[in-house]
Amino acid sequence: MKVFPHFTTGIISNSDDRVPSVLSSLGLNISSKRHGPAAGPEMDRRNGAFNIDFVAMSYDVGFSKPAPEIFNAALHLSGQEVLAETQLIHVGDDIEQDYHGRTSTCDKWDLRTELIIKFLRSVLSAPSPRGALAQQRSTLVDPGIKGRIWISKVTFPPPPEVHSALDLLCKAIDQLKEDYAAIYEVPATLPVEAEWTGFRPNVDAQRQRSDLSEQQHYEKLQADVQNPLTILYFHGGAYIMMDPATHREPVSKLCRLTGGRALNVRYRLVPQNPFPAALLDALIAYLSLLHPPPGSYHELVDPSHIVLAGDSAGGHLSISLIQLLLQINRDSVRNSRASFDFHGSKISLPLPLPAGSASASPWLDMTHCMPSEFSNGQYDYLPPPLTKERVSKWPADTIWPTKPPRGDLFCNTNLLNHPLVSPAGAKDWTGAPPIWMGYGTEMLVDGGKQVASRMAKQGVKVQWEQWEAMCHCFGMVLLQTDMSRHFFKDWAEAIKGMTGLDLASGARTFDGVQTKAVLFGIHASKETGKETRLSLETLAVMSDEEADARMKSAVQARKDNPKLAEQVTPKL
Incomplete structure (x- = not known):
């Protein structure tokens, strides 16, 4: 009791x-x-x-x-x-x-x-008494660096070439969109900030950060890394809030459990920087691992040692980056494009893919039309989807509503079902690397089910893990619980399995990812973690055609009532 x-x-x-x-x-x-x-x-x-x-x-x-x-x-x-x-x-x-x-x-x-x-x-x-900017700023406060963690802050300069990463991104967006009238704001190519993160052993939790240069911190971090695994991490926060600084603890935990290091990216936030600004930052971060810009601390990273990871919106960014890389490669094959310029070097196409993607509760349907948005609220803390009866208002401020008005904080309304905005609607995942997704019984889970099922049917190796009665990102919210420890262990094991690294030798020894789907049972007073096997092929809650139609209908409903989106408070 x-x-x-x-x-x-x-x-x-x-x-x-x-x-x-x-x-x-x-x-x-x-x-x-x-x-x-x-x-x-x-x-x-x-x-x-x-x-x-x-x-x-x-x-x-x-x-x-x-x-x-x-x-x-x-x-x-x-x-x-x-x-x-x-x-x-x-x-x-x-x-x-x-x-x-x-x-x-x-x-x-x-x-x-x-x-x-x-x-x-x-x-x-x-309803929050604060506007969007105040809420955003409240999550961007750096708590400081101490304890069992190495942090080295870096900034990757933008590529100086005109025909570079931005052109690849914009071409992919245009090729994938079904609504040719859909427009987006072409982002500027800016420096990308990030934090190299690693686990720091043999110190207590109160140990203060040493007064060293960022490069010296990177060298200290490298000395404690056990293998060449690199996690390219994207933080959550609905794209409007949070920062690498807010996610140092879970990222360093993944580093400890995998023996590797992480590059935690400070991508641009909305509503100031709508789609595809964050995706451009993610692409430049990935390319910078493969081809270090001048002044970088790191040497080039073998793509087979890179795993994309993230939580919530960051999981979305991870999966969207996979779809972007696939589309860039599809186009390069069709049009026989051999290379592009990046910081003075010729980068060969097609681009090498990372070893895989492993995400916690990725947000994969931005139309919010899936059944779990309505049926799983009892287990979640996310606010319910938009309805005419329930509208939360944000006080207007300098960043929202935008001028001229935009239908959604993330993008224009008619882009909400674009494959790079809502990967639940992406039709082609052929050739994608192994994918791991971990969810609770949460409001966003059906979007993930649609993606995982479609991927598996197209030959992608997918590992699906779901926990009964658990909320969005429960592994990070309910720390110090058995479920959280189990979740992080599985997350780390999936990352290691994708790279196939033997921790002792650092050699690539096997392709360690097998397609599977499991549901873990939960009970407040009994043994937790009992597995029930699921079928990935039947995991989806509806057919691909029905999901596509449902998402289009949701976009049309938003178009028909544009004022609704200007008033809503999207907090994930």
Whole structure:
């Protein structure tokens, strides 16, 4: 039986210094800024990520009203009012219902899981008093570098050639689009920042970063790397928020588990830089591994040692980059194009593909039309898809809505089902390298199922891993749980299997990826991780033709109601 402290939890965001004293007068236990309740370090991280200033918990104080009403009443009695910037979140009643067996998750989640997921759900679903820019900036704060991690910050210069990576990208976009009227903003080719990341052994968690040059940090990192594996990592955050700095911990964990290193890319964010800016940055980062620009710390990397990886939007970028490389190569064969210029060198076509792609909860359907968007909300913290009845508004600011208005933060509306925007609609994956995808029973899972099934039917080696009753990116959200440890172990094993590297010798010994799909069972008080084998060929929830038609219909609906997209708050 779960231990349940009877409490009402209120989350107070962006409040002023009057609030703690007022709440304390009610007997509420106030945790200070940036610190959370007993859920542990996971909650601390969430508070920081979403700019939560205070977490208030009341223990048997005799109130039956929801927490927001308590806090409003308390401020009113004190002669004060809740500020417009204050955000009140309440999750206590939901947890109490679960404890008494009145929810569908009561036999799947423990109390900590309940608290974290429902806290995130409340934060992400509530209308935010802040605009897009303020929310974006709150996730771009560098927490600093310390402990068991090597970081070397690098900047890859843009290729000076006019006919280079940008031309390859734009040609691929134009060739793949079905709506020839669909337009996009051609991005500038800019420097690409990234962080070389590695695991630093034999130091404690509080060890401060040494005062060395970035190149010296890279050399230290290289000295601790056990094999030539390189993970090209793209962080999540719905393309609007987060940064390599927010993902140092999970990326360094993958480095520790694989014995390799990672290049964690700082791609451009939306809405300031719409599609295909981030994809151009990803392409330049990949080419820079294969052909180091002048001034690079690294030597050229064998593509068979490179694995693309990411979470959520970063997983999308990883899969989209695979489709882009396939299209560039298809075109080079059709048109007998032999090379292109990159930093003064002739790069041969077709381009070599990476060893594979391994992603956590990749977001592969930007039309949000798949059934799981509606059916799996009970297990997830993501906000529900757009409906005319439910529209969350962001206060207008300098970056959103755009001028002239754009139908979606990521791209123009008529591009939402483009294969490089929504890979769930990509028709040809022939020749793709091995793919690993890990999901929970989450709202985005059906988009992944469509892609995995279509890939497998076209001969691609696919490994599919899904966890019962788990949320989006659960391995990164529910750290220190058995599920998270199991998930990271499988993720790392897949990456190592794609490269076929023997950790002792560094030699390429085998093609270690076999097509498979598994569902892992979950129970709050019983053994977790029981496997059920699935069929990749029948994994998709609908036929390819039905999925394509459904996505087109969703795009048309967005076109018919353009104001809806301008108002929505997309938080993943």
